[in-house]
Amino acid sequence: MEKEPKKILILGLDNCGKTSLIFSLMGKNLLSLLDELTPTKGTEMRKVKIKEDIYIILDFGGQETYRKNHLENLKHHLQGANKIMYLIDVQDIDRYELALEFLRNIIQIIKRENVSLKFSILLHKYDPQLEEKKNDLGEKIIKLIGSIQELIPSNINYTIQKSTIFTVFQNTTIY
Numbered sequence: 001m002e003k004e005p006k007k008i009l010i011l012g013l014d015n016c017g018k019t020s021l022i023f024s025l026m027g028k029n030l031l032s033l034l035d036e037l038t039p040t041k042g043t044e045m046r047k048v049k050i051k052e053d054i055y056i057i058l059d060f061g062g063q064e065t066y067r068k069n070h071l072e073n074l075k076h077h078l079q080g081a082n083k084i085m086y087l088i089d090v091q092d093i094d095r096y097e098l099a100l101e102f103l104r105n106i107i108q109i110i111k112r113e114n115v116s117l118k119f120s121i122l123l124h125k126y127d128p129q130l131e132e133k134k135n136d137l138g139e140k141i142i143k144l145i146g147s148i149q150e151l152i153p154s155n156i157n158y159t160i161q162k163s164t165i166f167t168v169f170q171n172t173t174i175y
């Protein structure tokens with residue numbers, strides 16, 4: 001008997017790497033990926049089979065024109081969802097505040113709807129060379145982590161992970 005599909009919602013600002021991450025999870029190689037990527041229009045649904053599990057992944061285009069609409073519709077999508085992934089582009093320092101603001105709005109809706117689901121915050125584009133460099137960015141990321149922790153109420157279970165598509169997908173829980 002086929003297993004019940006798992007429903008995953010992926011949100012974040014435009015250009016933060018959501019569609020790339022999904023393609024990379026689907027096993028597409030990076031070269032084909034670079035050709036295919038254009039900003040996601042509205043919301044795209046992808047069905048992915050990994051071993052015996054089927055995932056329904058909702059990819060919410062992050063451009064400003066769509067974000068308000070996503071917030072309005074989110075409560076419907078939360079029904080039956082198993083997991084939310086929220087991506088922040090760690091290399092896009094100038095938009096950390098904006099990324100936190102969008103996250104804040106999403107958290108409010110989750111609180112209001114009182115749903116229980118897994119919640120992962122992904123610090124994305126945490127490429128291997130960033131690990132090696134000890135620079136300003138490291139401090140900015142630590143501050144960003146602090147802001148995320150302040151924003152999320154303690155009764156919501158979440159993890160903060162770093163991720164990149166520039167290795168075979170790497171995803172390490174750090175908090």
Ligand SMILES: Nc1nc2c(ncn2[C@@H]2O[C@H](COP(=O)(O)OP(=O)(O)OP(=O)(O)O)[C@@H](O)[C@H]2O)c(=O)[nH]1
Pocket residue numbers: 012013014015016017018019020021034037038039040041060061062063124125126127163164165166
């Ligand atoms: N350095 C780096 N770049 C990445 C990574 N993941 C994705 N990118 C790049 O980020 C850019 C945007 O990727 P998309 O996957 O289209 O971003 P998106 O979040 O789906 O954007 P919207 O569809 O507009 O919401 C592309 O040029 C990708 O190659 C990563 O791990 N590291």
Ligand SMILES: [Mg+2]
Pocket residue numbers: 018019020038039040059061062
């Ligand atoms: Mg996209």
